[in-house]
Amino acid sequence: YYASLHQAKVVLGSATPSIESYYNALTGKYGLVTLSERYADVALPAIEMVDTRMLAKEHKAKVLLSPALHEAITQTLAAHKQVIIFQNRRGYTPYQVCGVCGWVPQCRHCSVSLTYHKSTNKLSCHYCGTHYPVVQTCQACGSSAFVEKNFGTERVEEAFAEAFPHAKVARMDYDSVKGKYDHDNLIQQFEQQKLDILVGTQMLVKGLDFAHVQLVGVLDADGLLHFSDFRVNERAYQLLEQVSGRAGRKDGLGKVMIQVSDVQHPVLQFVRNHDFKALYDFELPNRQLFQYPPFSRVIKLTFRHKQSHIAEDAAHWVMKGLAANYGTFIQGPAQPVINRIRNEYLWEVLIKLPRNTKLIAQCKQAIRQQIQILQSDKTYRSVHVIPDVDVI
Numbered sequence: 001y002y003a004s005l006h007q008a009k010v011v012l013g014s015a016t017p018s019i020e021s022y023y024n025a026l027t028g029k030y031g032l033v034t035l036s037e038r039y040a041d042v043a044l045p046a047i048e049m050v051d052t053r054m055l056a057k058e059h060k061a062k063v064l065l066s067p068a069l070h071e072a073i074t075q076t077l078a079a080h081k082q083v084i085i086f087q088n089r090r091g092y093t094p095y096q097v098c099g100v101c102g103w104v105p106q107c108r109h110c111s112v113s114l115t116y117h118k119s120t121n122k123l124s125c126h127y128c129g130t131h132y133p134v135v136q137t138c139q140a141c142g143s144s145a146f147v148e149k150n151f152g153t154e155r156v157e158e159a160f161a162e163a164f165p166h167a168k169v170a171r172m173d174y175d176s177v178k179g180k181y182d183h184d185n186l187i188q189q190f191e192q193q194k195l196d197i198l199v200g201t202q203m204l205v206k207g208l209d210f211a212h213v214q215l216v217g218v219l220d221a222d223g224l225l226h227f228s229d230f231r232v233n234e235r236a237y238q239l240l241e242q243v244s245g246r247a248g249r250k251d252g253l254g255k256v257m258i259q260v261s262d263v264q265h266p267v268l269q270f271v272r273n274h275d276f277k278a279l280y281d282f283e284l285p286n287r288q289l290f291q292y293p294p295f296s297r298v299i300k301l302t303f304r305h306k307q308s309h310i311a312e313d314a315a316h317w318v319m320k321g322l323a324a325n326y327g328t329f330i331q332g333p334a335q336p337v338i339n340r341i342r343n344e345y346l347w348e349v350l351i352k353l354p355r356n357t358k359l360i361a362q363c364k365q366a367i368r369q370q371i372q373i374l375q376s377d378k379t380y381r382s383v384h385v386i387p388d389v390d391v392i
């Protein structure tokens with residue numbers, strides 16, 4: 001905004017811009033300067049996909065450590081270099097399923113399955129933070145045959161410590177790092193090569209450059225690629241590209257191995273070639289077809305209340321108030337996948353507006369008015385309405 005005020009050019013200094021900012025740059029909203037040479041001539045790492053489909057079938061479970069990654073880690077450690085392992089789930093087992101009837105332990109306050117944490121020997125809800133004792137018998141059928149599904153960083157740390165008994169393995173996530181001191185301390189130890197393998201979540205993605213890291217392993221790329229969100233490809237690309245960057249080295253020997261069962265996924269081809277432009281060309285027609293940003297503005301209204309029908313009624317009420325002028329742009333009300341958090345039920349209304357500044361401003365004003373009227377009604381006074389722009 002300030003840049004356009006002063007007729008200046010904005011340089012988006014990022015190898016992983018968003019689809020929208022790139023679109024704005026190409027269509028002249030921002031000036032575009034392409035930075036193709038990496039800072040200090042650090043070479044982009046080579047990226048290798050490890051197809052885990054057959055292995056997963058054989059073991060009837062997600063693959064934690066493939067033979068190919070095992071071999072690459074062994075070689076890296078033998079060369080006295082370091083390894084970063086990325087798994088975007090914390091805890092030990094993200095969820096447990098009854099092997100007989102399929103029942104999954106859930107939080108009492110949220111529609112969320114519970115994650116097992118071994119260090120505390122508790123089940124935890126990652127939405128509200130409530131802890132529960134470990135469930136021994138299925139509450140639906142009484143069976144005690146639970147199957148562990150997927151794996152979190154805590155499980156990964158344990159498995160890697162077993163697989164590489166001579167390596168020093170540490171973990172960086174929300175559970176192991178409690179404050180700035182923990183964080184800085186862990187980074188310092190890794191920088192000084194007192195650790196060989198660092199396992200972590202998104203927390204280790206940003207702004208960390210380690211001179212001795214030669215290998216980055218992504219354990220479960222499928223977990224990043226399969227979400228029902230129009231930004232899923234863009235987000236997966238950004239995350240994989242940022243994680244890969246940790247293996248960028250001056251001598252060009254850096255390597256990234258991505259374990260994935262959906263090897264043909266187009267996003268992986270773009271990541272392999274570090275080709276944001278290809279991702280952009282792939283995404284843009286779909287965004288246009290379904291009228292998602294940058295071709296529209298999406299306003300999401302979330303209605304929260306302890307009683308589901310009150311949240312639902314409030315959503316209908318506001319939708320009807322907007323229908324006269326904006327009816328063709330409205331979708332819902334509908335319940336999101338996670339429809340209860342901290343004992344409050346969630347209902348959503350989506351408004352997809354064409355990119356017309358005046359129309360968007362008018363609609364925002366109308367939304368504010370409708371919310372005010374809603375909250376002057378005593379039935380709906382306690383409904384929380386949360387507006388979000390371009391976030392789904």
Ligand SMILES: [Zn+2]
Binds near residue numbers: 101102103139141
């Ligand atoms: Zn059961």
Ligand SMILES: [Zn+2]
Binds near residue numbers: 108112342
């Ligand atoms: Zn909860």
